[in-house]
Amino acid sequence: MALRDTTLPQPTSAARRGTAPPLDPADRGRLLAGAHHDPHALLGAHVVPGGVAVRALRPFARAVSVVVDGKRIPLVSEGDGLFSGVLPRRRKIPAYKLLVAYEDGEHEVEDPYRFLPALGELDLHLIREGRHEQLWRALGAEPMVHQGVAGTRFTVWAPNAQGVRVAADFTYWDGTAFPMRSLGASGVWELFLPGVAEGTKYKFEIHSRHGHRFLKADPMARYAEVPPDTASIVHSSRYEWGDAEWMAHRGDVPVHVAPFSVYEVHLPSWRPGLSYRELAEVLPAYVRDLGFTHVEFMPVAHHPFSGSWGYQITGFYAPMAKLGTPDDFKFLIDSLHRAGIGVIMDWVPAHFPKDDWALARFDGEPLYEPGDARRAEHPDWGTYEFDFGRVEVRNFLVANAVYWCEEFHIDGLRVDAVASMLYLDYSRDSGQWAPNVYGGREDLDAVAFLREMNATVYRRAPGVVTIAEESTAWEGVTRPTDSGGLGFGLKWNMGWMHDSLGYISHEPVHRKYHHNEMTFSMVYAYSENYVLPISHDEVVHGKQALVSKMPGDWWQQRANHRAYLGFMWAHPGKQLLFMGQEFAQGAEWSEPEGPHWWLLDPQYGAEADHRGVRDLVRDLNSAYRATPALWQRDTDPGGFRWVIGDAADDNVFGFLRYAVDGTPLLAVSNFSPVVRDDYRIWVPEDGPVWEETLNTDAARYGGGDITNPGPIKPEEDGIRITLPPLATVWLTPYPC
Template identity: 80%
Template structure:
């Protein structure tokens, strides 16, 4: 169990006679120290003035001998038993000294951890106590540093209910006896600077609860962790040098709701199974850029022990998942995406955490990150704990975590998972299983305050970042600014549009006329929030089928419906999100075990033209979308949309205009019947003399039948006459 400071020279000088006998420790103090229940081990260990000189006391279990080295001379300390060694030197002041410890494998020289003042400042402690430390990761966790001229690692952890906390690691054979930490008062923080321990060291905190139980916990603030199923935290310091300064300086030039925003959702471990972060950086940016998406959204990249949770049961909120590489490797991937002009959104999961006994659950023996009321602590749907949003330190942990990903990893957006489960006290709970708030309502006022604080802090500290709520109810003001009483999100997933539109598409065309309103109802509330239209991973798993497989009819009709639906989606007010595999009409449900069916489009596997055509359509949708301000500039303004035909239920036709800020229009017509409609007349504004087809999802190159409008469509008596392809969407722009 060697604690060696390799920066120190080998011991030299003669072995001099031993020290005088040290005063005995108080039996109670000794027992608390050895049992890991002492709040101030520095008062007992290290060097202290006593009558007759300076007493040196060290705790080195399993050591055969310990000597103190002063000015090159080593003086053996006497064993007090139980790994304690002590002695008194006739000195007038505490000198510079080291310890020479002899184990079975030889002698090791180290600086004494108990000779150092706290390596955490008073301002840090004050901010932690107030719940206002916006860079909490710089105060808590494991920080390699040089302290009082000695290199080592500062370990700090918040455990206010613990009787004692010790550092245990591979450098102590996972026995924390030798490294008890000191309590830093009412902050609840414990601290210890350990010389000679540096990057790559594996560690945990050995906590003794107020009830006497002792257990090992991973560091809640760890920035790196072992690959599961191993669970230790790893000391880490970043050495990455970013090359995305231009991207960072200009990413916020245009507000996100007034900019093109087309998102490709990715599960990194299964996108190309087996690739690391750095290998993904060689393939993902070029693929996404080639399809024209403006952003990627990464399903949770935070450390999680069970791969089957897809990252939504997080144990390491400050650590990128180590399965794919180091934190610096993940930065390399983000940097590569930025170099390709692609923004990076990551899923963030502050609603709950798993009950693994080595992680956050009952961290110091009591409910700490979770509420003390078991009815409130348990999440009824997922078998997890919910966070105690009413506790300022827990709120600080989460708010700082949001800032951490934006500042340290240059993340451009946070999609906040399961917001509805946070906002309602009665979420998935029956009568008697929840307690109303102080006003008698079911709203979780603490969760509201947390989300408002998180959003306000992120937008203040990280210009250009967008926060996105996955919120499935009609909660008012999700994207309203916090100073107006809203939650402060930038965008909200439009779950209503997703549910209604997919419901419509799943019907046979002959029955769709009875469900026409399911495609038009979204415009009743389209401007109540700033929306994203999500076709996410949730819609293509657990028996819901892949997007193309939801469509009725034979394979041709399914693909045609799939293409027409994407055309409708890209033209509808709101940003859009598409999950991987749906861009080429993968027919099978997504599986995290093998990812997308790349053989359908990879030339090396004899790619299927049907699927390549759908991918070509997505590429063209994004190209026309990004070059046409009418499709994105006024997503959140009613003046950016006008129905041309919203009541053609018998024909299964939807037609509407989109307008840019300067009035430039685009006309989108979606036809969800498997017949060709010739000479179909639509109203058109008089100020546009003629229209030209710029996109048609029935084009042959997309796998369609090629029914099109090759000639310009002139406006006559306020009408245009066009041919509607079967199961297709057509986009028209003014003829200039």
């Protein structure tokens, strides 16, 4: 008698009938409800007694068959879109496909549930540890070839979810057919979908532990629909960069000892209607012509409401889609680099909006936001704050900073609202906040996050600078992390901005009572590495444009404007100027309108008016870049010396700046509307013969052309020059 092969499972009655063993009713219910943690254990092919069982979940299908070795084996309907059958007398799972019949015909497809996880153990370990510095390569939608088949791997972090499914345009936003599997303690859910290509629109359908089901955009999406549509889009970059020379040398000179003059731009409104690629045709040339070293983009990450100007972000890994694709955005950055211009990007890690399709209560619970209501909501902006104490959230943000620097070649991150992160009681009254473990008001988790972000970015992206918008007296914002600081490269000097704008807005007759507002900045000028910012925040919401803050008639306003810019460019610290202020636009910035470019048209008298101010900005930048005294020693007290600091009655200020080799520049500002002839200025006795190299009152800038021609020789008591009204003059050593 022949012996039975005991290595083969014995067929069950269900197998002998050609159907797979029935599902446990509880498993079936959770699977159909989208609340099962391991759909791969129920779907796909599995060895059973008598052969290989195949089960497919295909809602709305009329029939499903398995195709093996060119043979078609029909599956039996189990109801609710489930189909199953057994491939008899098979010891292992064969290569197979599904043939799915719908009303429009039959479709041969790969079975997603025959694939192993497409995410490795190292990735999962790093995610659990909160140390995956390239998180975007592990989470989100990643087109790839997996087990020899092209498709897209979907992964999402949702640790509190009972189940997660992929819903897409090709499923008509019904996620029933594509439940994802949980990858254990990492909180990550994964599914590889064969045949899903770039351009596919998708969301994640979350089933919360409270029984609610809802659709969420992918937190890691690299491309998204144009608002008001909210789906994520599968994307893979194919951009070929042309900025190798720039990237190789951008860090040759540390930023604090290099020229750094920034033009701040709101991309959608700089030239309304232009795409990223169209902007690339005009923006680099404009910025280069004016001599700025960098542009700073107001936030470009995906945001649904244009009126937020990008400061309420829902897609931290996706450039805003209304101006083009991610590769189009790369083209703009590449074009700026090839024009010799660095790119800084506003980055907003402090908070995010409450849109129900985005990060808020992502898996039905507070996830990206703190669970403590006293810390979850930002009282000023109606948004959620990030939970900086959760390692996965910190990882999400740190990796995001790295992402923009590595994938988009961003040269700097200006970090928004740092003060709101640092203090637990920021904009909160007593009883609305809880102290830290030491009883203080400092948010120790946020401090740790900022240090980690800065240290990681500087390590991974040489030549990048991080810049803090921090409005308090927090000590050590730009001190290295290994010395106890926050680790930023630069900090916005909000004190200088506030004081100097306050001074310049007074009528000249009253300025003597506010003289210290222009000199006080030098008391703390070397406590941090500073940027002097005249940003978008200062020219909106009733604050008026820069020129409109100035007193007097239109001529005096423009003269004040020019004199202020001359003072700003000479003052220690880097400088930033918002678009429109470079040609003295009189109206506040309006996001729908953008700058009033028509003011530069000669028919409006622009040659001696707005164009004159723009010509001054060009010359300021040109002289600035050519004069090491104005930037080499910005962080060195030895690079500055007052020569006129107490002339309050005259409204006059004067100071020397020194280069590393000792070469000086003398800057003198007269903020009164009178000419001061033969004005004595003390300079060192062993100083050089001087010449005037810049005068904001020059006729070509729209001024009265009161200048100091020829060499100016020092006398026993200094030098004597004529100070034009409402003007700044720069003097440098006369060439021998």
